Amino acid sequence: MAGQxxxxxxxxxxxxxxxxxxxxxYLRAAGKDVVSTRExxxxxxxxxxxxxxxxxRQTQLGDDTxxxxxxxxxAQHIHEVIRPALAAxxxxxxxxxxxxxxxxxxxxxxxxxxxxxxxxxxxxGTLRPDHTVLLDMPVDAxxxxxxxxxRPDRFEQEQQSFFERVRNTYLERARQxxxxxxxxxxxxxxxxxxxxxxxxxDGILDT
Numbered sequence: 068m069a070g071q072x073x074x075x076x077x078x079x080x081x082x083x084x085x086x087x088x089x090x091x092x093y094l095r096a097a098g099k100d101v102v103s104t105r106e107x108x109x110x111x112x113x114x115x116x117x118x119x120x121x122x123x124r125q126t127q128l129g130d131d132t133x134x135x136x137x138x139x140x141x142a143q144h145i146h147e148v149i150r151p152a153l154a155a156x157x158x159x160x161x162x163x164x165x166x167x168x169x170x171x172x173x174x175x176x177x178x179x180x181x182x183x184x185x186x187x188x189x190x191x192g193t194l195r196p197d198h199t200v201l202l203d204m205p206v207d208a209x210x211x212x213x214x215x216x217x218r219p220d221r222f223e224q225e226q227q228s229f230f231e232r233v234r235n236t237y238l239e240r241a242r243q244x245x246x247x248x249x250x251x252x253x254x255x256x257x258x259x260x261x262x263x264x265x266x267x268x269d270g271i272l273d274t
Contacts, residue, residue: 070153071271072194074164077202078233079223080209081253082260083162086202089261091160093268102152105162106140110147113140121220128221130176134183137168142190149194164196166240171222174236175229198271200264201241202253206230209253 075087091103107117116136119125141164152159165187172178206227213223241248249267253260 070155070157070159071197072149072153072159072161073271074161074166074196074199075202076163076166076170076199076237077253078170078206078209078230078237080212081202081204082212082257083202085257086200086260086264087160087162090200090264090268093265094158094160094272097268097272099158100156102148102157102159103161104144104148104159106144106164106167107137108140109144109149109161110140112143116140121222123219123221123224125221130172130178133176134168134172134178134186137172138186138190141165141168145191145194161196164199165191166196166199166201166237169240170233170236174232175225196247198267199241199244199248200267201237201248201250202260203234203238203250204253206234 073090075083075090077083087103091101094101106113107120108114116139120128120133120136120140149159149161165183168187169180169183173180173183210227210230213219238250241250251260251263251267
């Protein structure tokens with residue numbers, strides 16, 4: 068079977084870290100060769116750009132600069148990790164991808180969807196995720212969870228209205244592509260959320 072490209076998306080505090088680990092373990096238990104990666108990041112170059120993008124001290128970073136740095140990291144990620152892994156028949160589990168750009172830089176920052184789409188086509192060509200698990204919960208609940216973690220990064224310092232736009236953009240993209248998106252309610256217990264994720268993964272494995 069050919070490799071599959073699975074992305075996991077969601078705003079702050081939805082439990083991506085715990086559920087990414089669960090997805091990776093579940094697929095490995097099913098006998099898949101899994102590559103776990105993240106955006107921005109995933110390569111030495113990408114991780115340096117990630118440090119810059121998340122640095123709370125970078126208060127003067129322009130919105131266009133942020134967008135271009137995201138796609139610069141993505142271009143290297145695709146070249147160095149994603150395309151080679153898929154060509155080798157591996158399954159990729161990626162913590163965020165271009166849907167996050169539409170949500171954060173598009174919805175959150177207000178950058179035109181058309182401009183993002185131009186960069187998407189340039190950097191990715193025809194490459195798109197096969198499946199996207201969207202962990203969703205009300206913004207105030209997610210921010211409460213995120214607030215118990217380490218000191219906020221440059222994005223986590225944004226106002227609640229920013230994250231409301233992010234969430235709404237994610238949900239709108241899910242409505243536009245119901246065949247790719249699997250929306251998971253992240254508000255119940257971790258066990259309940261992972262049971263729902265397992266059902267989704269079983270459906271993917273059976274195809």
